[in-house]
Amino acid sequence: NAGVTQTPKFQVLKTGQSMTLQCAQDMNHNSMYWYRQDPGMGLRLIYYSASEGTTDKGEVPNGYNVSRLNKREFSLRLESAAPSQTSVYFCASSPPIRGDSYEQYFGPGTRLTVT
Amino acid sequence: QKEVEQNSGPLSVPEGAIASLNCTYSDRVSQSFFWYRQYSGKSPELIMSIYSNGDKEDGRFTAQLNKASQYVSLLIRDSQPSDSATYLCAVNQVGSARQLTFGSGTQLTVLP
Numbered sequence: 001n002a003g004v005t006q007t008p009k010f011q012v013l014k015t016g017q018s019m020t021l022q023c024a025q026d027m028n029h030n031s032m033y034w035y036r037q038d039p040g041m042g043l044r045l046i047y048y049s050a051s052e053g054t055t056d057k058g059e060v061p062n063g064y065n066v067s068r069l070n071k072r073e074f075s076l077r078l079e080s081a082a083p084s085q086t087s088v089y090f091c092a093s094s095p096p097i098r099g100d101s102y103e104q105y106f107g108p109g110t111r112l113t114v115t
Numbered sequence: 116q117k118e119v120e121q122n123s124g125p126l127s128v129p130e131g132a133i134a135s136l137n138c139t140y141s142d143r144v145s146q147s148f149f150w151y152r153q154y155s156g157k158s159p160e161l162i163m164s165i166y167s168n169g170d171k172e173d174g175r176f177t178a179q180l181n182k183a184s185q186y187v188s189l190l191i192r193d194s195q196p197s198d199s200a201t202y203l204c205a206v207n208q209v210g211s212a213r214q215l216t217f218g219s220g221t222q223l224t225v226l227p
Contacts, residue, residue, distance in 0.1 A: 031213045040123070042203065042219035043159070050213055058214070090158055094213055102147045102207040104215055106158040 002026055004107035006091050012113045013081045021076040021110050023091030031094040032074035033058075033104060034066060036087040043090065049074055081114045088112070118142060119206050121218035129226050134191040136221050138204030141185070147207035148180055148187045149215065154200045163189060194225045 004025045013019055025032065034046040045058030049068040063085060065077045078085060088111050092104040118141045128134045136150075147166055151159035165171045165178040165187065177190040187206075191198055201220040208216055 033214075040219060043217040045214060048214065102213055102215060103149060103161055103164055104205075105161065109158050 004091055004093055004105055006089075006107040006110050008110060009108065010111050012115065013078075014115055015082060017081050018077065018079050019081065020078075021089055021091075021112075022073070023075065023107060024073045025091075025093040025105075025107075026072065027093060027095065027105070028071070029093035029095050029105075030071070031104075032068065033092040033094070034064070034074070034076045035090045035092065036060065036085075037090060037109075038087050046076065046089075078112075081112075083114045086112060086114045118208070118216050119204055119218040121202075121204050121221045123219060124222040125224055126221055127224045127226055128194050130194060130196060132194050132225075134194045134198065134223055134225070136189040136191075136202050136204075136223065137186060138188065138206075138218055139186045140204075140206045140216075142206070142208040143182075143185060145182075145185075145206045145208050148178070149205040150176075150178060150187075150189045151203040151205060151217075152200045153203060153220065159203055191223075194223075196225045196227050199224045 007022045030051050033048040035043040044060050047066040049055045052071045067075045090109045091107040094104045150163040152162045153159045163178040165180045171178045175192045179188045201222045203220045204218040205215040
């Protein structure tokens, strides 16, 4: 049981290049999330998917697109990378809601640098 | 005003002491509260969750929730150098579906 996995671990892009960050979970979770983490800013939600086939914008969606390929996989695409997108990107997943429980479990992260 | 606020620290405590981490939130009807630990260069790891007023203990960790005062805290007893990390508070806000709002974290250093 690998939990939440992300690829790649590190990436360097030039301004204007595109790339897709991959995320997969094997915990049969319904909901999946993409965050970025910048120094002093905490975790900010980019997009999330409450269930297979649905996606919604979070706090900072501009410059990103997502695809919920199936229940396991949720990808994040940067169409034209900008230096402001230099960050650490985390994918997370969450099991079906039980009562008030909304806990999320995180992948190892992708460190992206845009030059 | 940030929705979830934490003192950024750094907070330093000697080994064996109690570390106290605090978090306040703005949405009075928030329902679920979580503490995550994040080591440098690693991903956040869920260590505690609390849903009702009072204390919840798990080993050396105690989470305390006071909804009337809108704060949640984490106590770490018998602090160890391995507890040195950034601790993130997260809150689920009513109407936000399955979203969590995170504080910016408190950096804790336990001195040997």
